[in-house]
Amino acid sequence: MGLRKFAVLVVSIMIMVIGAASHAEDEADAAEAVNKAPASAQICGSCHGADGNSMVPMFPKIAGQHPEYLEKQLKNIKANVRMSPVMMGIVATLSDEDMAAVSQYFSQQAPKVGAAAGNAAGSVGEKIYQGGIPGSGVPACASCHGTNGQGLAPGFPRLAGQHATYTDTQVKAFRDGQRKNDAAKMMRMVSAKMTDDDIAAVAAYIQGLK
Ligand code: HEC
């Protein structure tokens, strides 16, 4: 190989290496943007987990939830359309931009799923979730929340892997009229004919969905 050709080769290898390095840097920047919590999200971690995967059964997991749904809940709580004494004081300090930013952040975190709290495959919980309760006119949860509980943005939240305790509380709150922020009363109608046992069974099943 002549000296000239060798120099060209060295230069082109250098260009390739530099190109690859800056590409890797771009990727690192993108990953950082996804994982960097906005300042307003710091306080959320104490209850919902720093990455939105709450470890406490009464605090909902919000990782991987659709951003539109998260933002709607924050706005509803701030406007007292959804009652949450715990969240109320926290959202009062958030601007619209903060609510959008924290919703984006938590929606981009990978959800960690749990195991079914009883009621796995073949159970009453599965029957209700996938097929509803035909005798009482309760529709299948899957028809709106998806077969695997992945939901459908923007209006239908992801349920997969959610703590059974939290799901149980929310479905009862819809049924008993304490939570009224569901468009077209969808959840209030779905839950109206459900017994406490039905709700507990389906909530246990949902915790194991992935
Ligand atoms: C002191 C504990 C606590 C802190 C801190 C907290 N939350 Fe919550 N959050 C809750 C509880 C409890 C609920 C469930 C509603 C209820 O029972 O009041 C909830 C509900 C929510 C919901 C609705 C979830 C759903 O699936 O419908 C969202 C969204 C949310 N919180 C976001 C946040 C964000 C964002 C922050 C930080 C700015 C935050 N929370 C800080 C306790 C907390």
Ligand code: HEC
């Ligand atoms: C007709 C459509 C529809 C059906 C069927 C349905 N849901 Fe829902 N569900 C919704 C909508 C819409 C919301 C969002 C309400 C809101 O905007 O706050 C919701 C919200 C929820 C929530 C609150 C999630 C959270 O993070 O707080 C739970 C829990 C839930 N549904 C459970 C169920 C279960 C269990 C079933 C089956 C027994 C079911 N849903 C069937 C439409 C439906």
